[in-house]
Amino acid sequence: MSVQNDDKLPASYKYAWTTRSDISLKDFLTKLALVTAWSLLPVVGVSWTTEFKPSMVQNDGSKPWIWVQGSASEQKIAGAEDKAKEEAAKLLKEVTEKVENIKNDDSIPVRSSKKTGAKSKKEVREQVQAEATEQLKKIATKHGYVCGKWLIFAPADKxxxxxxxxxxxxxxxxxHSTSAFLAKVSTSSSDENSRGQHIICVYLPDVYDKPAVTQVMKVLLGKHGATLSGVKADLYTTIGIDSKHPSGIPSTIWKNNAVLSEQEAKDLKDSYFSELATRKSNAPSTEEAPVTNAEPQTAVTGTKSEKPTLKKKGPADPFGSDSDRSMKTKEQPEVVTKLDIEAKKLKLKPKLKKKVDDPFGSEEDDVPEKAKPAAVKSKRTQQSDDDDGEDRPKKKRAAGN
Structure with missing residues (x-):
């Protein structure tokens, strides 16, 4: 299969999708197609996958393109391609010889002359090429072989x-709403020196129908932000006209600025990329969404887990409100009072040192430490004195008797 002369969707080709394909277009474009070969292992079978992405398919000479067909297709007159090719090839040969002769004709000046009116080599050559372009259009129109494609360049990483x-x-x-009916993309080159550029072709039934060509151009720019490189007729591809052909015939029927002005084209692309940026900025972040959803749950969960804890710890909370303390004092006066005193000691140590009378303290706390032994001793002394007093009278009575 020739890459240069291939403008037909192969009848049986693995790297092509049509409405009759077994897999969906989405799977064809984005996923792997599963292939099973039972003949390799009759009992279990062997399965492997085939990739249909242009970045993953390497051209070994048998798969230069990946194709997708739209709902419509061009209608060609039987034998039109062969007849048009025969006449166009003959014309191309003649034009190539004329251009070569102009180059070697010393009578034609390199620069034009206003005095003599002589045209330069470039002007004479361009006139021949322009006439050839018109003749090729007549040949294509006569035989109904007017289909062609918009050429689009795409970098390997995109x-x-x-x-x-x-x-x-x-x-x-x-x-789908335009006259475009078919598209193909070049696969990856096996040449290590390749720049990695891919070519995408969007086919039109009539490249000489300027309104239809313009409509497709506007969609490619305004809806896809495509990098266009002109419209080329299939007839040109068939007879081998490209940008390096010695005839010098322009390889495209339409250049971009011949269909739309540079400003119009720029406005369409700018609009596309502006809309794309807006969609990206408005799209929710996959990383922030879970965090946003989790925050309310975390707050509620924390609140629920803290409420019962506060109720249980209420009686032992020295930093509670006055109302809380008053209610707790009625239920557990002794415990709450001691905690309150400890809290006050932390904040008001000087005042607590001076304060001696504590209505809620124990009797031993009210008595100074130095006074305690004396008090105890006096009681014992008093008790011993009382005991002695009771014994002495008894002894006196005994002595009296």
Whole structure:
């Protein structure tokens, strides 16, 4: 299969999706297709996967393109391609010879002359090329071979995303409402020196229908932000016209600025990227969402777990309110009072030292330490004196008798 001359969707080709395909377009664009070969292992079978993303498929000569077909297709007149190719190839050969002769004709000046009216080599060459372009258009129109494509460039690191959006748009999006009917993307090159650029082609039934070409261009710019590189006729691809062809014939039927002004094209792309940025900024963050949802739950859970704890610890809370203390004092006066005293001691140590009378203290706390032994001693002395007093009279009575 030739990469350069391939503008037809192969009849049987693994790397192509149509409405008759066994898998959905979404799976074709984003997932792996499962393939099973029972002949390799009759009992269990062997399965493996095939990737259909352009960044993952390497061109070994048998899979240069990945295709997606829209709901409509172009209608070609039987034999039109062969007849158009024959006439166009003959014309191209003649034009190439003319351009070569102009280059080697010394009678044609390198620069134009206003005095003599002589045209420069460049002017003579461009005139021949312009005439050839018109003749090729006549050949294509005569044989009904007027289909072609918008050319789009995509970098390797973004080609999967760009290709997926354009292919989806072709089948069920904005491009579906235009005349575009087919799209393909180049696979990855096996050349290590390749720049990694991919080409995406969006096919049109008639490249000479400017209103239809303009409509597709506006969608590609305004809805996909595509980097366009002109419209090329399939006839040009078939006879081998490219940007390096010796004939010098422009390789595209339409250049971008010939369809829309540079300002219009810029405005469309700017609008697309502005809308894209707005969607991204308004989209909820996958990392922040769980945190936001978890915060109310954490607060409620914490509150519920703290309430019963506070109720249980209420009687032993020295920093409670006055009303709480008054209620707790009625229930447990002794415990609450001691805790209150301890709290006051921490805050009002000087005053507590001076304060001697404590209406809630014990009797021993009210008596100074130095007074305690004396008090105890006096009681014992008094008791011993009383005992002696009781014994003496008895002895006196005994002595009297």
């Amino acid at each position: 080609v999967d995303m760009i290709w997926s959006t354009i292919a989806t748009s072709l089948v069920s999006g904005p491009l």
